[in-house]
Amino acid sequence: MKILRRIFGIFLLALRASLRTKTVFALFLLMATTVLLLPAVVKGDGTPQGDCHILVLYTLGFSFALLCLSTLWAACALFAAEIDNQLIQLSATKPVRAFEFWLGKWFALLLLNAIALFAVYSAVYVQLRWKQRQSGWQESVQLVSRSVVHPLLPTPEEEAQETYLLLEKQKALPQGLSKAQVLRVLTTKAQERYTIVNPDESISWRFQLPRPVATNELITVRLRFDTEYSTRTQVSGVCRVAPAASQAPALEIPLDDFSLQEIEFDISCEAFQQTQDLSAINLSFTHTGNPAKASALMLRFRKDVVVLTQGGSFEANFLRSALVHWSVLALLAAFGLTLSACFSLPVAVFTSTILLLLVMIGTSVTEVVSVEDEKEWLKKPGILVSRGVSAVAHHALRIDPLESVINGERIENRALGEALLWNVLLSPACFGLLGILILRRRELAAGD
Amino acid sequence: MNHVIQIKNLGKIFKDFWHRPVVEAVKDLNLTIQQGEVFGLLGPNGSGKSTTLKMMLGLLRPTNGTIELFEGHGPEDVAAKARLGYLPEVSHLHEFLTPRETLLYYASLFGLPQADAKRRTKELLQMVGLESVADRAVGKFSKGMARRVGLAQALINAPELLILDEPTSGLDPIGCREVKDLVRLLAKSGVTVLMTSHLLADVEDVCDRVAIMNRGELCAYGSTRDLLRNPDVVRFSIPGLSAEAATEIRHQLEQRAARPVHQDFPEMSLEAYFLKVVSPESDNTAFKVAPFLEKTR
Numbered sequence: 001m002k003i004l005r006r007i008f009g010i011f012l013l014a015l016r017a018s019l020r021t022k023t024v025f026a027l028f029l030l031m032a033t034t035v036l037l038l039p040a041v042v043k044g045d046g047t048p049q050g051d052c053h054i055l056v057l058y059t060l061g062f063s064f065a066l067l068c069l070s071t072l073w074a075a076c077a078l079f080a081a082e083i084d085n086q087l088i089q090l091s092a093t094k095p096v097r098a099f100e101f102w103l104g105k106w107f108a109l110l111l112l113n114a115i116a117l118f119a120v121y122s123a124v125y126v127q128l129r130w131k132q133r134q135s136g137w138q139e140s141v142q143l144v145s146r147s148v149v150h151p152l153l154p155t156p157e158e159e160a161q162e163t164y165l166l167l168e169k170q171k172a173l174p175q176g177l178s179k180a181q182v183l184r185v186l187t188t189k190a191q192e193r194y195t196i197v198n199p200d201e202s203i204s205w206r207f208q209l210p211r212p213v214a215t216n217e218l219i220t221v222r223l224r225f226d227t228e229y230s231t232r233t234q235v236s237g238v239c240r241v242a243p244a245a246s247q248a249p250a251l252e253i254p255l256d257d258f259s260l261q262e263i264e265f266d267i268s269c270e271a272f273q274q275t276q277d278l279s280a281i282n283l284s285f286t287h288t289g290n291p292a293k294a295s296a297l298m299l300r301f302r303k304d305v306v307v308l309t310q311g312g313s314f315e316a317n318f319l320r321s322a323l324v325h326w327s328v329l330a331l332l333a334a335f336g337l338t339l340s341a342c343f344s345l346p347v348a349v350f351t352s353t354i355l356l357l358l359v360m361i362g363t364s365v366t367e368v369v370s371v372e373d374e375k376e377w378l379k380k381p382g383i384l385v386s387r388g389v390s391a392v393a394h395h396a397l398r399i400d401p402l403e404s405v406i407n408g409e410r411i412e413n414r415a416l417g418e419a420l421l422w423n424v425l426l427s428p429a430c431f432g433l434l435g436i437l438i439l440r441r442r443e444l445a446a447g448d
Numbered sequence: 449m450n451h452v453i454q455i456k457n458l459g460k461i462f463k464d465f466w467h468r469p470v471v472e473a474v475k476d477l478n479l480t481i482q483q484g485e486v487f488g489l490l491g492p493n494g495s496g497k498s499t500t501l502k503m504m505l506g507l508l509r510p511t512n513g514t515i516e517l518f519e520g521h522g523p524e525d526v527a528a529k530a531r532l533g534y535l536p537e538v539s540h541l542h543e544f545l546t547p548r549e550t551l552l553y554y555a556s557l558f559g560l561p562q563a564d565a566k567r568r569t570k571e572l573l574q575m576v577g578l579e580s581v582a583d584r585a586v587g588k589f590s591k592g593m594a595r596r597v598g599l600a601q602a603l604i605n606a607p608e609l610l611i612l613d614e615p616t617s618g619l620d621p622i623g624c625r626e627v628k629d630l631v632r633l634l635a636k637s638g639v640t641v642l643m644t645s646h647l648l649a650d651v652e653d654v655c656d657r658v659a660i661m662n663r664g665e666l667c668a669y670g671s672t673r674d675l676l677r678n679p680d681v682v683r684f685s686i687p688g689l690s691a692e693a694a695t696e697i698r699h700q701l702e703q704r705a706a707r708p709v710h711q712d713f714p715e716m717s718l719e720a721y722f723l724k725v726v727s728p729e730s731d732n733t734a735f736k737v738a739p740f741l742e743k744t745r
Contacts, residue, residue: 002559009556013542020544086540090601093505093534094557095526445507 006096010104011111014078018112027070031116034063035123048142049406051131055124056406063120064325064402071113071329072356075336076348078105079439084344088444098439102337102432109333114326121322125315144408146220147311151205151283153302160186181374194226194298197237199291203299204284206244207307212277215269217310221253221283222264224304228295232258235289235297239265243272244280254288258297281307311410320411321401327423331396332356334428338435341442358386359393395422450519452609452640453481453504458513460499460664473499475664477513481657483608486631486641488655488672490648496664497644498537501613504642505534517609530558533607537614537644539598543587547578547597550586551604558605565604572600591618599627610634612643616650628654649717652676685714 018024038059044050079101082088091101128143154162163186167173173182197203213219227235235258242250251271255263269278283305287297299305311317335355339348369386373379399419404411458477461469474496481487491497502508504515506523521528541550548569555565573579576596581589586597595618602610615631616624624647631641631654645651651658652672660668668675689697694711701709 005556005559005561009553012556013545013553016544016549017542086536086538087542089502089507089536089540090534090554091557092507093529093532094554095530095559096557097526443508445502 003100006100007104007107010091010096010101011108014105014108015111017078018074018108024070024074024112027066028116031063031066031120034066035059035120035127038062039127048132048135051135052128052142052406055128055131056402059127060120060124061402064117067113067116067120067325067329068332068356069353071109071332072336072352073349074112075105075109075333076340076352077345078109078337079340079435080343080345080348083442083444086445092444098436099432101439102341102435106330106333106337106428106432109337110326110330113329113333117322117326117329121318125318142408143314145310145312145314145317145410146308146408147210147410147412149207149209149307149309151207151301151305153205156187156190156302157183159190163190191302192300193302195301197285197287197297197299199287199289199294199296202284202286203301204282205301205305206280206282208280209278209307209309211309212279213269213309214277215272217269218266219269219278219281220264220266220308222262222306222308223255223285223299224262225258226261226298227258231293231295234294235287236294237288237297238286240282240284240286241267242282243278244282245276246272248272250282250284283307308409314408317410318405320416321405323416324399324401324411324419327419328396331423331427331431334431334435338431338438341435341438355389358389359397361386396427450483451480451516452483452518453479453642454516454519455479455500455504456514456516458500458503458515459511460496460503460508461511473664474503474510477661477664477666479659479666479669481640481642483640484635484638485656486635486643486654488651488658489642489644489661490651490658491644491661494663495661497661498613499664500661501611501642501644505529505532505611530605531607532609532611533602533605535598535602535610535612535615537617539594541586541594541597541601543585545586546583547573547586547600548582550597551600554601554604560605568604568606572603575603576600592620592623595619596623599630607639609640609642612641614645615643616645616647624650 039051039055042054042058044054079088082091132143153159160183164173164179164183167182195203209219221239221241223239236254236256237258239253239255240250241253242248251267253265253267255265257263272278285305287294289295336348336352339352342348343351369379369383374383395418399411399415401411403409455477458474458479459472460474462471462473464470477496477500489497489500499508503510504517504523506529515523517523517525517528518531542553545553551569551572552565555568560568570579573582576599578593578596578600581593586594589597599612599615602612610631612631615627619627628650631643635641635654635656641654643651643655655672657671658668658675659666686694698709698711
């Protein structure tokens, strides 16, 4: 009980410190301006999708970026400023353990972030609904939550392993590269591999639905593709959708508008005339364009062909998105607090900002690194650091919640659970342990 | 008698970034402070007093030697910290908090239940005479008022050991007197007090024993009376004696001692005169120590 009282006391102090400073007030003002003014200033393309993009991607994205920076810097200040100003000397002579200090301050940041995120998400939600009413969007098009089902295929890692074994058998493995390097290149290639569908050619996939879909429900098929710009008007095709478990005839959906790089269409399950719920479907696409005029269609079949099934309400998905963002902020708060326990305020802020930038560009760096780059000693350290940082950040930033929200894709419970486990429990626990160890070892006062 | 602090061969060397020794702040210090005594640690600036205090409080780590608090606890032991109160040389307080919030915060660090914390806070605010400004931010306080808040927080847990670093700094003469009275009264009720001060008169007034440090070393250590006693001189004080009687006694003493006898009329100290002129009862912000101690007892 005494531990809880101490943690609560430190929590309350950190809250008061935040709420009674002008910096935090200025931040809230800036966020309010962002949420209210940005959608009014940035002009969309007039489509509901465009409005939705501005509200969700720009407004929420910018507000979240602001919160990331402010959380990181506030966390950096919480210990460092107290040590620099000698304020910690009084608290440290009281019977408080280092973990109680750390937890009290971290909980305060969690609560502040929850309040800020709630305010921003609520404001954006109200604006989304208001715009929907004003512009007469069809709800099913925009503000939905649908489970994403990918076709049944081996994972890129499995495919890479298979290709590696094949190359090994054929003695065609590239010379001078380790197995890990070859597998990394093969996995990237498998992820990004295009399937080319020429006129008169067909391609088919099988989808296992995550739950049986009732006969009165809708399912949506989405195809994203690339094709030659000048001949895309000549491209046409037919999609055939059929339940996998029965001999029922396939539904044929003719597709002739390939002007945008995405086609989405709904199918009512009643059309399959089945009495049983649908658990798996077969989908095929046939290119019916004129072979003389139409160019081929290119699909990254692991990413670009999906079936979407109804998956809860938009509100619940919006809340999940907020929870994912909150979890990332929790991780940043823990990281900032640990840096704050190690360094003075300017050093902690500088280090945290540099590492945040590395997280943002680390993935891009590792994506463009070639095998030749890896051999150059001058580039090696940079590649190693970028790879290390992006590997650590990979789990934290696995889900892009805003992308899911604007695409109407449900953030699955498993993904949300993983984000919360990784960002709110495991990583903060590691950072916390490190911070506590440093606080216990560090001298919190100077001499005479 | 039990010892509350026992320091053996304590040393502290400050090092630079490259771990090269820069200054030896404390050298081979040995001290024992008994329960219930008022102990004064004296020394010029840079003598190592504050460094020694900070090592006792676990804020600095000794380079060598040991510090034992309450017979068996190290300075970083929370069980020891729960039994002591500390007033630093400069009261670094959170400027955005009010005195009430400050005391409640420190009470929470001791894990005091809410009701006890509130009661204790009220009593201490009364004691240090800050009840009327209890809800004003500490950042707007004068040095003396901030010092009073600092003193109150040091007493929030009713400590068994009170460590006061320059407790009278920033206080007016009435405040100084009240602090000294408080120290005496706390000592009477069994609290051990360790204090440092530049004002030697303060230390002389209240301390049972003192240690004098210079350049990190212990120069003198013992009871105040023994250290200050001049064994060659005897002084008599006789109030209301006439000038003739005084001259006669002086002659007799000179004949008896066979040495010249110095005769003067003792003056009261400036502090005593100030307190006589400025009555503490007329000041609303003065310490109210006696009622507080009554309640504490």
